Amino acid sequence: xxxxxxxxxxxxxxxxxxxxxxxxxxxxxxxxxxxxxxxxxxxxxxxxxxxxxxxxxxxxxxxxxxxxxxxxxxxxxxxxxxxxxxxxxxxxxxxxxxxxxxxxxxxxxxxxxxxxxxxxxxxxxxxxxxxxxxxxxxxxxx
Numbered sequence: 001x002x003x004x005x006x007x008x009x010x011x012x013x014x015x016x017x018x019x020x021x022x023x024x025x026x027x028x029x030x031x032x033x034x035x036x037x038x039x040x041x042x043x044x045x046x047x048x049x050x051x052x053x054x055x056x057x058x059x060x061x062x063x064x065x066x067x068x069x070x071x072x073x074x075x076x077x078x079x080x081x082x083x084x085x086x087x088x089x090x091x092x093x094x095x096x097x098x099x100x101x102x103x104x105x106x107x108x109x110x111x112x113x114x115x116x117x118x119x120x121x122x123x124x125x126x127x128x129x130x131x132x133x134x135x136x137x138x139x140x141x142x
Contacts, residue, residue, distance in 0.1 A: 005041065006043050006078075006117075006118045006120070007035075007040045007041070007043065007122055008043045008044070008109055008112065008120070008121050008122070009044050009048070009122045010048065010109060010121060010123035010128075011044075011048045011055065012123060012124045013028055013031070013122050014044075014052050014068060014072075015059075016028035017029065018056055018060070018067060018068040019059055019060050019064065021059070021060070022059075024124055027124075031122070031141065034141070035122075040120075041078065042076060042077045042078065043077070043078045043079075043080060043112070043116065044072060044078075044079055045079065045080045045081070045108060045109070045112050046081045047082050047105045047108050048105070048109070049072050051105060052068050053065040053066075053069045056068050080116060082108055082112070086108065086115060089111040089114070089115065090111040093107040097131065099127055099130050101127045102127055102131065106125070106128070110131065110137070113135075113137055114135070118137075119136070119137050119138055120137065120138045120139075120140050121138070121139055121140065122139075122140040123139065
């Protein structure tokens with residue numbers, strides 16, 4: 001693992017990165033190059049893992065999903081497991097968020113970031129902009 005700042009990676013970024021047919025694939029590859037240069041530490045949760053391999057399996061096939069899964073199990077990615085305590089924190093956030101398009105998994109990202117002291121999120125989901133002020137995190141790229 002790198003020795004830089006930790007950054008939580010949302011599923012939509014990795015789905016775009018591993019899916020050449022995705023409309024954000026080229027943008028995701030550019031960001032991957034930038035992140036390689038800055039030597040950030042990458043963090044995902046088991047919920048994000050589930051989303052990535054499921055979506056890739058449905059859109060690109062099992063091979064693409066397995067490639068992404070292997071990457072996510074590599075030493076360059078820290079995987080946080082959502083346990084009972086994090087799930088309760090996620091539920092509290094979900095219950096308090098008034099933004100319609102925010103999913104339970106989105107709230108789990110905020111819970112993990114808060115618990116782990118991570119202040120940067122890489123995502124292509126614009127609704128996270130509405131949550132930044134209340135939950136005090138930065139979006140990458142800034």
